[in-house]
Amino acid sequence: MVVQMDEIKNNYDLGLFGDTLKRIVLKKYPHRLTDFIDSFSSNQVKCKTWLVSELLNVLKEKSQIKCNKITLLGSWYGIVLVPLLIDNVKGIESIELIDMDADALSIGRKFLGKEYNGVSLSYTELDINFTDFTNRYSNIVINTSCEHMIPMDSVEFQNDKDVLYILQSNDMFSIREHVNCVNDNEEFTNQSGLKRLYYHGKKRLVGQDKEKYWRFMIVGRRDE
């Protein structure tokens, strides 16, 4: 049975969201308001929901895959993806959000806390381009910011062969911070180091400046 995107629950408390928005972002980080609002755009919600529904489809087929520890690389605020994961995927014990943007992590922490619906959350400030991950363990590694950093084949976890990688990128080459866009999923797969793909797909999206672009997603592992 295939999980449809509209079957995904989105339970984050809107009242808590509004209160925290006013108390934290508006009062303490007003300069981050536009960036913060961008993290909730309809495209953001669509692509994070897409990710969770395809993860659920993979987990249905591959029951041996564990979800205990999830790492989010380039997590940004994490406020769309973290509740979607926790409210829809069974068995998650902890999620680590990793980003080089200390403010994004601090704001994310104010919204989500150290624990969300029984799952422990940690926030780590790191530049992924300069980090050795080989002493870090994770069951699932998610990076929806691949277009912002060096190719993912440069990232290797302690238990790398067992890690389920879920990666998103895009072809918005015109944006300055997008240092590593791709043209298609073949190029994306080649630079990811993934050898066994469980899913690949793409979505045609329209950006806020009406520019059309593709968002790509691949899900897989590095063992042959």
Ligand SMILES: C[S@@+](CC[C@H](N)C(=O)[O-])C[C@H]1O[C@@H](n2cnc3c(N)ncnc32)[C@H](O)[C@@H]1O
């Ligand atoms: C604009 S946001 C997220 C965009 C992405 N398309 C998405 O939908 O999730 C990009 C995030 O990647 C982070 N980032 C970019 N390069 C990074 C690096 N080398 N190490 C850690 N975080 C990085 C930024 O700080 C930012 O929070």
